Amino acid sequence: MNVPSQPWSLMNKIYRQVLPSVHKELAVWKQRAEQIPNSELRTQALESIDTKTFHCEGGGIYALLSADDKWRSEVIRFIIAYQTISDYLDNLCDRSTSLDPEDFALLHQSMEHALSPGTELENYYALREDQNDGGYLHDLVSTCQTILAKLPSFEQIAKSLIELERHYSNLQIHKHVIHEERVPRLQQWFTENERDLPAMSWYEFSACAGSTIGIFCLVSYATNKDLSPDLVDKIKEGYFPWIQGLHIMMDYLIDQEEDQEGGDLNFCFYYENKEQMMDRLMHFFNKADEAARALPHSRFHSLITRGLLGIYSTDTKVKNQPEVQSVFKKLMRAGGLPAYYFYWNSFVYRKVKTS
Known part of the structure; x- marks a missing residue:
């Protein structure tokens, strides 16, 4: 396993090994989404791929932790399928005429099943009007199950995967119900979990739950046959809450103006x-940086924390928000030269993509 430990070696592997594979996998699922019979489900599936490609690009980086090139390819397939489920369901909940938490819970049951090889699939659309996706969601779930079933150390990570997934799914359920119930539900959920957490607020806990990168990290390490239970715990506790929390707080930081205008949480x-x-x-x-330093391949995980700063600070939403710009300036100084390296790489990449 040759895990990059310097900013330039990481970016080289991302451009040469990760992004081409990510885009290849996404093209397969986009073609599959175009065949969805129901027009509303087809629209949301395609839009989730078109507007959230960067989620898969970022998630795919974790495949570099895989045991070898063969496993890297398999892990990328898993990451793209699982992240595509996440983004698709987010669209279905966010842009839905339904505000039914039971509907949202059933949809997100697919994410738990995706992490549970051998589990029988259900009709995840049973509580909503739009149902005929031509097997799209089932195919995504089955792809994840098939890959996980082959992992040498799947049994060691299985419990932690479900724990992280349940946090994620509960967040999605609570934050998409009617406006008046969202904050009370999130606060109650936090109260139920508070004793197991370091000191934080209900809204910070919610942010920590909203990332899938801890799952991707665990799956990548599970390609090694000698993964110990202690290491699994260390990875899970490093990513949840701190590294995942940093990830999602950056997301909410840049979305403030947009969410203010849209009345969104x-x-x-x-x-x-x-x-x-x-x-x-x-x-x-x-x-997050402290947690990264305690992990194997610590330089890689530290680069991830700095990459989050650099990549989010180049988002076009930042330039119209002076207060957000000033926050990023302080964070970037804390991230040091690697954060600026990722900033310039991200800036150039965004320019090339839009030109």
């Missing part, structure tokens, strides 16, 4: 002021 809105938000984001960065 944004966890950055609940800080008392900009200073408190800055202090807490810096705390998340420092704790």
Whole structure:
């Protein structure tokens, strides 16, 4: 396993090995989505791929932790299928006429089944009007199951995968119900989990739950046959809450203006002021960096934390939000030269993609 430990070697592998494979897999699922009979499901499936490609591009980086090239290819297939389920369901919940938590829970049952080889698939659309996807969601779930069943150390990670998935799915259920119930449901959910968490607020816990990267990291390491239970715990506890929390707080940080206009839930809105938000984001960065240093291939995981800063700071949404710009300036200084390296790479990549 030759895991990159320098910014330039990481970017070289991303451009040469990860992105071509990610785009190849996405093209397969896009072609499959185009054949969905129901027009609403087809629209949401295609839009989730077209507008959220960067989720798969970022997730695919974790395949570099795989045992060898053969496994890297398989892990990328898993990551793209699983992230495509996540993005598709997010669209179905976010843009749905339904506000039924039971509907959202049944849809997200597919994400647990995707992590449970051998589990029988269900009609995940049973509680909504639009149902005929031509087997699209079942195919995504089955692809994930097939790959996981082959992992040398799947049994060692199985429990942790489900734990992370349940946090993610509960967040999606609670945040998509009617507006008046969203915050009370999220607060109650936090209360149920608070004793198992380091000191944080309900909205920070919600953010920590909203990432899939801990799952991708565990799956990549499970391509090694000698994965120990202690290491599994260390990976899970490093990624949840801190590295996942940093990931999703960056997402909400850049979406503030957009969410304000759309009346959408944004966890950055609940800080008392900009200073408190800055202090807490810096705390998340420092704790994420501390967690990364405690993991095997620590340089790789530290580069991920800095990459999150650099990549999100180049998003076009940032330039119209002066307060967000000032937050990123402080975070980037904390991230040092690697963060700036990823900033310039991301800036150039975005320019090339849009030209």
